[in-house]
Amino acid sequence: MKVKTKSKKLNKAWLNEHIHDPYVRQAQKEGFRSRAAYKLKEIDEALHLIKPGQLVVDLGASPGAWSQYVRRKFAPKDAGTGGAAVGELNGTIIALDLLDFEPIEGVQFIQGDFREDAVLQQLQGAVGDRPVDVVISDMAPNLSGIEISDAARIEHLIELAIDFSQQHLKKEGALVCKVFHGSGYSQLVEMFKANFRVVKPIKPKASRDKSAETFLVGIGLKSA
Template identity: 80%
Template sequence: MKVQTKSKKVNKAWLHDHLTDPYVRLAQKEGYRARAAYKLKEIDETLHLIKPGQLVVDLGATPGAWSQYLRRKFAPRDAGTGGAAVGELNGTIIALDLLEFEPIEGVHFIQGDFREDAVLAALDAQVAGRPVDVVVSDMAPNLSGIESTDSARIGLLVELAVDFAVRHLKPEGALVCKVFHGSGYNELVKLFKDTFRVVKPIKPKASRDKSAETFLAGIGLKVRPAGS
């Protein structure tokens, strides 16, 4: 009974924090599926990465808030309009996630596990040899609570995202990747510094204070895949 009572208290505390969160309220007001949209918005407004006409790949896209932000950035801004959630689109967005994804007009979605070769092949086929301007990754594994295990799982996803970026980005392109402070963080920073000319760690205001998550942005490739 004591465990159940404690669980209820934790759930009530989480629910209170969630309902009073200004970013949750703002997301509801502005029609975003999750508060995470404001993480990408702040990163973009800091680094000016997303521009109309680009090809952007959104990894770990579900529930779709980052793709929604990208879609609005690509909406034409003729005659002072823009930011539309539907209608004409000046740019290409390819989204991927293991989980189901409620369709967003103009967003090409692939469902599957990014760690599997067949899913990567499907993503490669969708890119179809076109140079990618930006890759954004909000991917995170299911955490076990065992730091060494979780660090390895996080590291693998980041390494796969970096490998995909190296193979597909324009030379001046950018990768934005979710990472976590803790074991393995310094190695991921080194990986980014070895791969990109400019590396910026960013902790957006929309990331919860208690969260260990942060984001690494790499801009401009130092390396190119063999044979490119």
Template identity: 80%
Template sequence: MKIKSKSKKLNKAWLHDHLNDPYVKLAQKEGFRARAAYKLKEIDEELKLLKPGQLVVDLGATPGAWSQYVRRKFAPKDAGTGGAAVGALHGAIIALDLLDFEPVEGVLFIQGDFREEAVLAELERAVAGRPVDVVLSDMAPNLSGIESSDSARIAHLVELAVEFAQNHLSDQGALVCKVFHGSGYSQLAKLFKERFRVVKPIKPKASRDKSAETFLVGIGLKSPKGRADILA
């Protein structure tokens, strides 16, 4: 009974914090599906990564807030308009996730597990040999609470995202990847420094203070167009 009571208190505290979160309120007001849109917004505004006309791949896209943000960035700004959630789109967005994804107008969605060869092959067919300007990865595994196991799962997804970026990014392209401080972080930061000319770790204000979540941004491949032998 004590365990249940403690669990209820934790859930109630989380719900209270969530409902009073200024980014949650802002997302509701501005029509974003999740507060995560403001994490990408902060990263983009600091580094100026996203520009109309680009090809963007959004990995771990569900519920779609990052794709929504990119979609609005790509809306034409004729006559002082822009930021539209529907209508014309100057650029291309490919989103991928294991979970269901409510459609975002103009966004091509592929459902499947990024770790599977068949799903990766489908994504590569959608890219169709075009250079990708920005790869966004908000992917995270289901965590078990066992640090060594969770670190390995997180690292595997990051390595796959880096490998995809190595194979598909334009010469000056960028990869934005969610990582977590703790065991394995320094190795992932080292991997980024080996692959990219510029590496920037960013902890957006929209990322909760209590969370170990942070983001690594790599810009400009050191050896573009070569198959990365990352997982060897």
């Protein structure tokens, strides 16, 4: 009984924090599917990665807040307007996730597991011969709580994202990946440094303080 009571208190505390979270409220007000949009927004405003006319691949896209942010960046800014959630689009967005994805106008979605060769081939087919400007990855494995096992799962996803970037990114392109501080973090930083000329770790204000989540950004591929 004590465990259940404690669990209820934790759930209630999380719900209360979620409801009063300024980023959750802002997301609801501005029509974003989750507060995650503001994490990418902060990263983009710091590094100026997303520009109209680009090809962007969004890995781990569901529920779609990052694709929404990119889509609005691609909306033409004629006569001082821009940032539209619908209508004309100057750029290409390809999104992939294992989970369902409510359609976003102008976003091509592929459902499947990025770790499976058949799904990866489908994504590569959608990209074709076009060089990718930016790969954004909010992918995270289902965490078991076993630190060594979780670190290996995270590293595997990062390796796949880097490998995809090596094959498809423009020479001056960028990769943004969600990672976690803890076991294996320093190895992930070294992996980025081995593949990119510039590596920047960023902890957006929109990431909750108590979360171990952070982001690594690699810019400019090193020669193989």
